[in-house]
Amino acid sequence: MQPIYYLPGVDVSAIAKHDGIDRDLLRANGLAYLVDGAIDEHILTSEIVGGPDKGRGSLVCIQCGTSRPVRFGYFPDGQTWTEPTIGSPAWIGVDDCSPVKPDDIMSRAPGDIAAGFHVRLADGNQWNIPILRRPDGSTSLPAAYFTDRGGNI
Numbered sequence: 001m002q003p004i005y006y007l008p009g010v011d012v013s014a015i016a017k018h019d020g021i022d023r024d025l026l027r028a029n030g031l032a033y034l035v036d037g038a039i040d041e042h043i044l045t046s047e048i049v050g051g052p053d054k055g056r057g058s059l060v061c062i063q064c065g066t067s068r069p070v071r072f073g074y075f076p077d078g079q080t081w082t083e084p085t086i087g088s089p090a091w092i093g094v095d096d097c098s099p100v101k102p103d104d105i106m107s108r109a110p111g112d113i114a115a116g117f118h119v120r121l122a123d124g125n126q127w128n129i130p131i132l133r134r135p136d137g138s139t140s141l142p143a144a145y146f147t148d149r150g151g152n153i
Helices: 023-028
Strands: 004-008 043-049 056-062 079-082 084-086 091-095 116-120 126-130
Touching: none
Parallel strands: none
Antiparallel strands: 004 056, 004 091, 043 056, 079 091, 116 126
């Protein structure tokens, strides 16, 4: 299942407007890599009270192709939430019974996927491990990132 993003204090009506999704608002909340290239109909939103921070905010999820999330909402007993500290206010939630798989996050056109190596990891899935740094020191990866409270990128 695709990850779900929680934006604390953001009203869903500010994201999903009558004339479409406010991509600038999502970019300002650290989700540029998520919304760039996605069509409005695939950006799912929902407002919640009592989110991972016990406050009010909005959930955002990108539907990949025709596969909708099995469940889209805040379910603290069945999801693992990570609170970022640098680069984005968005929390990231993953369903414990339906973890993220490569197809869930490979929603871009094949030419937009970073070059890398395909490796089968312990979960049994084949993942694309991108080349982080080219010999000249540059990278083709997005420059936006965040860390969790443990300092993990």
